[in-house]
Amino acid sequence: MQIPYTVEARPDTGLYNAKLGIWLFLASEVMLFGALFSTLILLRTGAAEWPHGYEILNVPLATLNTMVLISSSVSMVLSWAALRLHDFKKFRLWMGTTFTLGLAFMVIKAIEYGAKFEHHLYPSTDNFMAIYFTLTGLHGLHVLGGMIVMAYLLGPGSRMWKMEPDRFTNRVEVVGLYWHFVDLVWIFLFPTLYLL
Amino acid sequence: MAGHSAEEIKKETRVYVLVFVALAALTLITVGVSYLHLSFGAAVALALFIATIKGSLVAAFFMHLISERRLIYAVLILTFAFFLALIFLPLGGQVDNLSG
Amino acid sequence: MSVVERHEAEVGGHTDHHQEPFWRRYIFSQDHKVIGIQYGFTALLFLMLGFCLMLIMRWQLAFPGKPVPIIGGLLGAANAPGGIMLPEFYNQLGAMHGTIMVFLGVVPLLVGAFGNYVVPLQLGAPDMAFPKLNMASYWCYLAGGLIMLASFFVPGGAANSGWTSYPPLSEIATQGQTWWLVGMVFLITSSLLGSVNFIVTIFQLRAEGLTFMRLPYMIWSQLVTAFLLLLAFPPLEAAGILQLMDRVAGTSFFLPSGLVVSGQILDVAGGGNPLLWQHLFWFLAHPEVYVLILPAMGIVAEVIANNTRKPLWGYKPMVYSAVFLGFMSFIVWAHHMFLTGMGTAISSFFQTTTMIISVPSVVILTALLMSLWGGSIRFNTPMLFALAFLPMFGIGGLTGLPLGLAPSDIHLHDTYYVIGHFHYVVAPGTIFAIFAGIYYWFPKLTGRQMSERLGKLHFWPSFIFINGIFMPMFLQGLAGVSRRLYDGGDQYAHAQGVVHWNLFMSVSAWLLLVAQIPFIINLFVSIKKGVKVGANPWDATTLEWAAAPSPPVAHGNFPEIPVVTRGPYEYSPPDSDRAFLPQNAVSQEG
Numbered sequence: 001m002q003i004p005y006t007v008e009a010r011p012d013t014g015l016y017n018a019k020l021g022i023w024l025f026l027a028s029e030v031m032l033f034g035a036l037f038s039t040l041i042l043l044r045t046g047a048a049e050w051p052h053g054y055e056i057l058n059v060p061l062a063t064l065n066t067m068v069l070i071s072s073s074v075s076m077v078l079s080w081a082a083l084r085l086h087d088f089k090k091f092r093l094w095m096g097t098t099f100t101l102g103l104a105f106m107v108i109k110a111i112e113y114g115a116k117f118e119h120h121l122y123p124s125t126d127n128f129m130a131i132y133f134t135l136t137g138l139h140g141l142h143v144l145g146g147m148i149v150m151a152y153l154l155g156p157g158s159r160m161w162k163m164e165p166d167r168f169t170n171r172v173e174v175v176g177l178y179w180h181f182v183d184l185v186w187i188f189l190f191p192t193l194y195l196l
Numbered sequence: 197m198a199g200h201s202a203e204e205i206k207k208e209t210r211v212y213v214l215v216f217v218a219l220a221a222l223t224l225i226t227v228g229v230s231y232l233h234l235s236f237g238a239a240v241a242l243a244l245f246i247a248t249i250k251g252s253l254v255a256a257f258f259m260h261l262i263s264e265r266r267l268i269y270a271v272l273i274l275t276f277a278f279f280l281a282l283i284f285l286p287l288g289g290q291v292d293n294l295s296g
Numbered sequence: 297m298s299v300v301e302r303h304e305a306e307v308g309g310h311t312d313h314h315q316e317p318f319w320r321r322y323i324f325s326q327d328h329k330v331i332g333i334q335y336g337f338t339a340l341l342f343l344m345l346g347f348c349l350m351l352i353m354r355w356q357l358a359f360p361g362k363p364v365p366i367i368g369g370l371l372g373a374a375n376a377p378g379g380i381m382l383p384e385f386y387n388q389l390g391a392m393h394g395t396i397m398v399f400l401g402v403v404p405l406l407v408g409a410f411g412n413y414v415v416p417l418q419l420g421a422p423d424m425a426f427p428k429l430n431m432a433s434y435w436c437y438l439a440g441g442l443i444m445l446a447s448f449f450v451p452g453g454a455a456n457s458g459w460t461s462y463p464p465l466s467e468i469a470t471q472g473q474t475w476w477l478v479g480m481v482f483l484i485t486s487s488l489l490g491s492v493n494f495i496v497t498i499f500q501l502r503a504e505g506l507t508f509m510r511l512p513y514m515i516w517s518q519l520v521t522a523f524l525l526l527l528a529f530p531p532l533e534a535a536g537i538l539q540l541m542d543r544v545a546g547t548s549f550f551l552p553s554g555l556v557v558s559g560q561i562l563d564v565a566g567g568g569n570p571l572l573w574q575h576l577f578w579f580l581a582h583p584e585v586y587v588l589i590l591p592a593m594g595i596v597a598e599v600i601a602n603n604t605r606k607p608l609w610g611y612k613p614m615v616y617s618a619v620f621l622g623f624m625s626f627i628v629w630a631h632h633m634f635l636t637g638m639g640t641a642i643s644s645f646f647q648t649t650t651m652i653i654s655v656p657s658v659v660i661l662t663a664l665l666m667s668l669w670g671g672s673i674r675f676n677t678p679m680l681f682a683l684a685f686l687p688m689f690g691i692g693g694l695t696g697l698p699l700g701l702a703p704s705d706i707h708l709h710d711t712y713y714v715i716g717h718f719h720y721v722v723a724p725g726t727i728f729a730i731f732a733g734i735y736y737w738f739p740k741l742t743g744r745q746m747s748e749r750l751g752k753l754h755f756w757p758s759f760i761f762i763n764g765i766f767m768p769m770f771l772q773g774l775a776g777v778s779r780r781l782y783d784g785g786d787q788y789a790h791a792q793g794v795v796h797w798n799l800f801m802s803v804s805a806w807l808l809l810v811a812q813i814p815f816i817i818n819l820f821v822s823i824k825k826g827v828k829v830g831a832n833p834w835d836a837t838t839l840e841w842a843a844a845p846s847p848p849v850a851h852g853n854f855p856e857i858p859v860v861t862r863g864p865y866e867y868s869p870p871d872s873d874r875a876f877l878p879q880n881a882v883s884q885e886g
Binding site: 018024029031032 | 421422423425426427488491492493495496499500501526527528529530531533534535537538541545546547548549564565567568569572575576579
């Protein structure tokens with residue numbers, strides 16, 4: 001027997017299953033990153049000394065990365081719009097762009113981390129570096145996770161477009177929501193760590 | 197999601213691009229403001245204010261929260277309440293200590 | 297035929313046209329019923345293991361410094377040279393007893409087993425919303441459990457800083473603690489995937505006509521529980537990552553500056569805050585205790601309604617109470633931290649919220665008690681366990697009150713009073729509810745009934761001995777005996793008046809083990825030899841009994857998807873001649 005509401009919305013909730021599912025998951029992610037922000041606040045307010053982010057971290061590089069991530073959010077939502085217009089080629093173009101921008105983000109991040117290590121700045125150096133590496137590291141893992149799913153949707157997962165186009169479109173929407181959330185976390189992470 | 201017509205989707209696309217421009221601008225603004233080296237309290241307030249606007253744009257338009265269902269709103273409001281508890285209550289435990 | 301085989305075979309007579317290979321049907325199954333059974337057996341094994349760890353500890357408490365009989369030699373020279381338990385090993389047993397019982401035993405039983413099996417059936421759904429995710433949840437849980445078990449065998453043994461893992465102690469502890477943290481990451485992931493599944497299933501897959509106020513109380517309790525797991529676990533996951541970073545990457549999130557260990561200043565950056573761990577840990581661990589009790593109340597509600605032959609009294613207040621309880625549970629956590637030096641303002645806040653949260657618990661307990669009034673009570677085994685739950689939970693709840701108030705907590709914190717309090721709620725509380733559920737739903741799973749005689753032989757001694765273990769703990773706690781002492785307070789002057797209770801409690805515990813033998817025999821023998829029953833042997837109203845056969849159909853659960861026309865507990869309906877009306881009854885005649 002088929003599970004209902006995998007594609008079409010249930011009338012009273014107005015949602016299809018995966019849409020509700022991903023928002024619930026994102027709610028849990030708010031609590032995960034929230035705990036790390038709480039950690040940052042508690043450690044910073046309890047510390048005798050705490051550096052300004054711009055004294056230690058590379059603001060221009062991180063600003064570039066912010067632009068990269070924002071762009072990837074746009075390309076992601078455009079890829080979903082393309083599917084709704086039944087333009088599979090455009091979908092591949094925009095989804096590919098999103099993946100590439102995600103990759104660029106990770107490369108720039110790797111450069112940033114590399115520079116820190118070269119200056120002998122590690123998580124164990126002090127609590128500022130510890131929370132910096134942990135917060136950006138966990139965020140980076142989430143970017144990586146999103147990239148893996150995107151690769152699947154561009155690769156073997158794309159077969160579903162021929163057989164069940166609406167279900168595939170929903171999948172892209174759901175992944176998009178995840179990706180926008182990853183962007184959203186960075187929108188708060190960036191000023192908090194780098195600019196204050 | 198087969199409910200929308202091609203024109204409506206094209207209109208949404210225009211909104212996405214506008215939001216992108218706004219986000220880029222706000223990013224530059226928030227970086228620029230940081231060079232002013234305001235007092236810590238003001239810097240935090242301003243940074244969070246701009247970040248909230250940016251985040252709201254992403255949530256409202258990219259994540260289409262602006263037209264989402266009540267159930268989703270309810271889940272998010274609940275989450276936000278607990279998020280605030282997690283941020284502020286532990287701080288409250290330090291208040292007596294911070295002031296000496 | 298095994299239980300699982302019968303599930304797969306009963307497809308209304310025709311052969312399953314896509315015969316799945318053995319490993320797909322029984323090992324990597326996506327069917328919520330098979331997954332529920334997998335969770336059930338795995339969790340019962342862990343429950344027994346956790347119990348056995350305690351039984352070994354209780355030897356040390358009854359006879360401090362004496363070699364453990366029979367198995368003393370098997371414990372290993374590192375843990376118990378000459379069979380005499382080392383304090384470090386006692387601490388391992390303690391930490392792992394708590395961890396295994398809570399995270400590997402009780403919650404996987406309540407949510408993974410009962411939740412998975414019963415919820416889709418009570419909703420009239422063909423399965424959970426995300427079957428693949430469900431399967432992933434189980435395997436994540438198993439992986440986490442195996443990692444936890446493996447930690448006993450690494451150098452230094454398992455985690456030994458309490459299930460609470462407070463730094464700095466947990467961060468200078470042996471490598472078993474790292475294994476514990478990694479295991480927790482797997483368990484939390486499993487829980488997260490599961491909670492998303494439950495919430496979506498309950499909102500989206502309700503049968504036609506099944507409005508929220510017609511949901512069986514079991515479903516409401518699982519829904520609130522799922523929200524607790526969804527939103528409260530992530531901060532502990534974050535904390536676990538931070539503690540892992542401290543242990544493995546040399547960070548100082550929880551390590552204060554200038555910490556001296558064994559006469560040497562620790563070579564770390566410092567500046568960390570041990571209380572940060574406590575805040576993040578208890579942010580989960582307090583809602584966690586409501587995860588332990590709510591589904592249990594759900595089970596008890598089902599069994600009571602069925603065996604009083606009348607609707608639950610106060611269904612709506614019970615529902616609102618469960619929701620309110622869930623919400624409040626997020627803002628009471630620092631009542632576990634009254635002695636940490638938090639300011640009086642924040643202590644007052646948490647005392648207030650803690651007092652408020654006792655109200656919905658009392659409402660639920662009262663409603664369940666009132667539900668008995670005027671009922672035609674059937675004293676079968678599930679009902680005996682459900683009835684016993686009520687006063688046991690009452691004792692557990694009442695003894696929580698002096699703990700939730702800071703002035704009295706100053707004397708009682710970290711004493712045996714606390715151990716008595718929480719065990720009353722979880723052991724003769726939740727675990728009794730679990731037994732009630734097993735006896736109650738066994739016929740649905742297997743099409744056979746468990747023996748009533750063996751059931752009563754299981755119930756009465758269990759009830760007596762479990763009180764024998766935990767009641768004296770209040771006396772010891774009030775006398776000031778601290779918890780986690782490997783000799784049970786034997787060397788303390790202030791404990792001398794109450795330390796004799798240790799022997800009594802240990803004997804009660806060992807007799808409690810013996811009392812489980814009829815249950816184990818009953819469970820396994822009844823699978824093959826139990827009296828065969830029809831779809832609804834309890835004459836129950838909810839959909840899993842009314843519309844699904846016993847056991848349910850392999851793919852899709854129901855021969856026909858039910859349509860719900862009435863509330864969940866229409867026993868002795870006033871406007872009908874029928875003794876009860878199932879939820880999908882078409883008319884007053886049924």
